[in-house]
Amino acid sequence: MLDLLAGVHPAPPMAATLKFGLIEVEEGRVVFTGLPSAEHLNPLGTVHGGWAATIMDSALGCAVMTTLKPGEAYTTVEFKVNLVRPLLPGMGEVFCEGKIVHRGRTLATSEAWLKDKNGKLLAHGTETCAIFPDREPDAVTVPPASDDLQT
Numbered sequence: 001m002l003d004l005l006a007g008v009h010p011a012p013p014m015a016a017t018l019k020f021g022l023i024e025v026e027e028g029r030v031v032f033t034g035l036p037s038a039e040h041l042n043p044l045g046t047v048h049g050g051w052a053a054t055i056m057d058s059a060l061g062c063a064v065m066t067t068l069k070p071g072e073a074y075t076t077v078e079f080k081v082n083l084v085r086p087l088l089p090g091m092g093e094v095f096c097e098g099k100i101v102h103r104g105r106t107l108a109t110s111e112a113w114l115k116d117k118n119g120k121l122l123a124h125g126t127e128t129c130a131i132f133p134d135r136e137p138d139a140v141t142v143p144p145a146s147d148d149l150q151t
Helices: 002-006 013-018 049-065
Strands: 020-026 029-034 073-083 094-103 107-116 121-132
Touching: 002 020, 013 020, 013 049, 020 049, 029 049, 049 073, 049 094, 049 107, 049 121, 094 121
Parallel strands: none
Antiparallel strands: 020 029, 029 094, 073 121, 094 107, 107 121
């Protein structure tokens, strides 16, 4: 995550499409910033809830990712987002902070808040992630030589 923040690794392509990116990383906590725009509108004229869900899923999952040990992996099992205010084009930059709530051996939970530039809450949510512990490589099975095979 620190390499992503430092620009060593490129941001995922969806970040450019959805106009959001990572701005802070520490163990158990991340912050994303985003710019909802007219490109993200739903038919009712507000920013689609999927935009808010995506930036929140990113913050929720990346908060968990900051706790992984080398060789571990994770995936989202479930997430819930509560949209408490509409996002509108022209509202300016928004901020999404994700924090770890619990980190166990095989499960982790996180929470996040999406706020406008004045700190007003726009959405909040939680996520559960499955943790895949680092495993020892499986024993390599060597097939018998062809002359050892019975026909």
